[in-house]
């Protein structure tokens with residue numbers, strides 16, 4: 169299936185040119201555009217990449233060689249590991265408050281996590297939702313003191329420490345409540361901010377430079393390795409969105425083309 173993480177959202181409202189579009193439809197538009205340009209898509213899993221004079225990209229079906237290469241393997245949000253979690257992604261469970269917050273206007277939601285993302289997003293949701301409960305697994309928070317103070321000032325945000333979701337309760341395909349260690353709370357949305365894992369395993373033979381597990385690139389999207397580029401969520405950057413992934417991709421492709429023309 170093409171499209172990566174965009175398929176996980178039912179509502180994209182921040183991609184230029186579309187007032188509102190669901191993720192899979194946006195993907196199909198992109199695929200159609202590639203088809204019109206006669207660019208082939210291969211549905212194969214890459215299992216290894218090596219570099220000699222050329223790059224050698226091994227999939228489960230074939231080996232491809234190329235002079236330049238762009239890595240765009242993206243990342244996957246870390247999950248809680250609950251029984252029906254996968255099923256409710258996009259139907260109550262979200263990893264992006266900015267993208268999905270509007271769906272929970274005047275509703276009760278929970279945020280899982282105690283870092284900057286969880287706290288920043290809780291402040292964003294505080295303007296939209298009736299009540300936000302932050303659930304933090306330990307006694308301590310990783311969010312900066314400034315964010316913690318702002319969250320404590322918000323009237324509709326509560327923080328629960330030393331707690332975790334044990335079960336997601338649903339009715340008619342909608343989330344109704346969650347069971348914590350010591351109580352049940354009503355909520356219609358669950359935002360999970362317990363980190364993401366970039367798909368870096370393919371680069372194990374490349375000696376690529378990374379910071380916090382994300383690939384370091386320069387302003388041309390070039391990695392530390394000659395003729396190797398990276399773009400999108402697999403790279404070390406500040407904003408992880410479709411529009412920035414597309415922009416990175418355009419820069420990487422233009423840079424790679426220049427390399428080939430040299």
Ligand SMILES: Cc1cc2nc3c(=O)[nH]c(=O)nc-3n(C[C@H](O)[C@H](O)[C@H](O)COP(=O)(O)OP(=O)(O)OC[C@H]3O[C@@H](n4cnc5c(N)ncnc54)[C@H](O)[C@@H]3O)c2cc1C
Nearest residue numbers: 172173174177213214241242243267400401408409410413
């Ligand atoms: C629930 C959710 C909602 C979101 N909503 C929005 C939104 O509304 N607006 C917004 O701007 N952003 C949103 N985002 C973020 C956005 O989806 C990402 O920033 C964007 O998809 C990044 O694109 P990418 O191509 O870099 O990575 P990805 O989307 O992660 O795509 C990576 C692709 O590489 C493939 N791949 C990985 N490993 C291999 C391999 N070994 N072999 C072959 N293929 C491989 C994957 O299958 C995938 O297709 C959302 C993210 C999530 C999780």
